[in-house]
Amino acid sequence: MQIAIASGKGGTGKTTVATNLAWVASRNGRKVAYLDCDVEEPNGHIFLKPELSDRKPVGDLIPQVEAEKCTLCGKCGEICRYSAIVCVGQKVLVYPEMCHGCGGCWLVCPAGAITGVSREMGTLETGRAGAIQFAHGLLNVGEIRAIPLIKAVKSTDFRADLSIVDAPPGTSCPVIEAVRDADLVILVTEPTPFGFHDLKLAVETVQALKLPLGVVINRASLGGREIHTYCTARRIPILAEIPDDRRLAEAYSRGEMACDALPEYQSVFTGLLEAIAYRVSSSS
Amino acid sequence: MKELVVISGKGGTGKTSIVASFAVLAKKAVLADCDVDAADLHLVLEPRIVKRSQFSGGSQARIMPGHCIACGKCEEICRFDAIFYDGPGNGRVEKTYRVDPIACEGCGVCAYFCAENAIEFTPVVNGEWFVSDTRCGPMVHARLGIAQENSGKLVSIVRTEAKKLAEERKRDLVIIDGAPGIGCPVIASITGADLVLVVTEPTLSGLHDLERVADLTKHFGIETLVCINKWDLNKDLGSEIERIARRRGLKMAGNVRYDHVVTEAQIKKKSVVEYREDGVTTDIRQLWAEVVALMDKDLP
Ligand code: SF4
Numbered sequence A: 001m002q003i004a005i006a007s008g009k010g011g012t013g014k015t016t017v018a019t020n021l022a023w024v025a026s027r028n029g030r031k032v033a034y035l036d037c038d039v040e041e042p043n044g045h046i047f048l049k050p051e052l053s054d055r056k057p058v059g060d061l062i063p064q065v066e067a068e069k070c071t072l073c074g075k076c077g078e079i080c081r082y083s084a085i086v087c088v089g090q091k092v093l094v095y096p097e098m099c100h101g102c103g104g105c106w107l108v109c110p111a112g113a114i115t116g117v118s119r120e121m122g123t124l125e126t127g128r129a130g131a132i133q134f135a136h137g138l139l140n141v142g143e144i145r146a147i148p149l150i151k152a153v154k155s156t157d158f159r160a161d162l163s164i165v166d167a168p169p170g171t172s173c174p175v176i177e178a179v180r181d182a183d184l185v186i187l188v189t190e191p192t193p194f195g196f197h198d199l200k201l202a203v204e205t206v207q208a209l210k211l212p213l214g215v216v217i218n219r220a221s222l223g224g225r226e227i228h229t230y231c232t233a234r235r236i237p238i239l240a241e242i243p244d245d246r247r248l249a250e251a252y253s254r255g256e257m258a259c260d261a262l263p264e265y266q267s268v269f270t271g272l273l274e275a276i277a278y279r280v281s282s283s284s
Numbered sequence B: 001m002k003e004l005v006v007i008s009g010k011g012g013t014g015k016t017s018i019v020a021s022f023a024v025l026a027k028k029a030v031l032a033d034c035d036v037d038a039a040d041l042h043l044v045l046e047p048r049i050v051k052r053s054q055f056s057g058g059s060q061a062r063i064m065p066g067h068c069i070a071c072g073k074c075e076e077i078c079r080f081d082a083i084f085y086d087g088p089g090n091g092r093v094e095k096t097y098r099v100d101p102i103a104c105e106g107c108g109v110c111a112y113f114c115a116e117n118a119i120e121f122t123p124v125v126n127g128e129w130f131v132s133d134t135r136c137g138p139m140v141h142a143r144l145g146i147a148q149e150n151s152g153k154l155v156s157i158v159r160t161e162a163k164k165l166a167e168e169r170k171r172d173l174v175i176i177d178g179a180p181g182i183g184c185p186v187i188a189s190i191t192g193a194d195l196v197l198v199v200t201e202p203t204l205s206g207l208h209d210l211e212r213v214a215d216l217t218k219h220f221g222i223e224t225l226v227c228i229n230k231w232d233l234n235k236d237l238g239s240e241i242e243r244i245a246r247r248r249g250l251k252m253a254g255n256v257r258y259d260h261v262v263t264e265a266q267i268k269k270k271s272v273v274e275y276r277e278d279g280v281t282t283d284i285r286q287l288w289a290e291v292v293a294l295m296d297k298d299l300p
């Protein structure tokens, strides 16, 4: 079973939900994998404090041009939709940061002068946090493409019976890559105008992907019932509500797991775990 | 004309609330919401849209089932696993190939190599951008379509249009609400800008993300200021963050206290400085004064 934890807006408590869920599930004897796909700003390790035992570079292919073979025909520059390769004067120039690795240029080159070579974009680190198997990706600074790294994190083979994907915030391509094969997507939100607005965008995104979803309301005591009304009208289950508790914010600030620092919250996440199991079994 | 970009690395640090207050305090600025993925500034500034334009971030492939002979070339060459052998059959073949529009990166390689010319490759509209008037001046903002890519390109459009507007209206400052993270949209938000203000919070996550985003602004050589929002949530860590920021050559622009008034103002569709005179507003006014002083001093 794969569960993705996402949110339209950042900072709503996505990582809190993902890490504490992993914690209670592991305590309940499940084989849990925690996959941090927020490769731009991964935070799960701050709370789970895994021992990282393996690091490996993750890259994608970019063109390498052999000047001796190149006839300066310019076909590579024509096929590239990203202005990542251009034939100017007596030379072919490659701009690696612009390249999407589509392979068009080496497929089209009539002189066979171009080969795809790997270029590092980030690092995949894996390890364990107690019984929880842990993986996260760290995108290199200045790199614009997160997708290959997200794919690498998700394809870590842990043979877990519960994989928890911590997705990046927002609604665009990296989020979609992170959530696309989940059995259930959990959207974490908070009852503020910004939180509610971004929740609606996130719901539209998940529904466009035709994935089952549920909502967790964080800092629930903060605001009104707008989110409840909205979810009821759309038959979106609210799987858990976490109160606005300054002690939770303080534990978070120190990098402590809510379940550890404030054991009374364990029941909230156990409840969430049960709600998830129920949803997944009833939708499949 | 100067461009000030407010970013946060980590989401939810209160960046947009601070930008909304800056918009009020600046009086004569143009505003740009470059957080196109989850734009929120309009919820406070309530823009009246005066011009809307469609955005096309690229093209997409579509296989015309009638023309497909199921040779499988496209599936073999697509590096984004966007092609599936489960399209409808036609008179000649039992099944055809089909493009998954969500996985398609729009590279066009399949269309180029299809010997049967069975693949259409056409521009798609995947967003909209707006020029608006607000009570704090003109604003450029956008909405990226659901499940769309190329937010970086849309961010660049928003910035360019905001600059144009500033020139037309003779305003010498553009305040940009930047995207979160360190990837494509945030790079598009900050490259070539004059000054970046990072709004962080006194949490270990906030510190971690601040360091990542500081590496990014350093990589692009942009002068960077830091503000710790809700700093009194964890004062020890707040001081620690200040120390680390200074050591990295970042300037502290001021801290803002934690206050429920910030959420109340949001609910009332007001910026914090419009909603309250004292308390947290004092902090934001001081922060703004510091940002302005630094802009005037360091950036001629
Ligand atoms: S691999 Fe594709 S994106 Fe990269 S340079 Fe070649 S044609 Fe351009």
Ligand code: SF4
Residues within 6 Å of the ligand: A102, B060, B061, B077, B078, B079, B080, B081, B082, B083, B099, B103, B104, B105, B106, B107, B108, B109, B110, B111
């Ligand atoms: S346009 Fe590129 S990404 Fe899209 S289906 Fe064709 S080869 Fe794949």
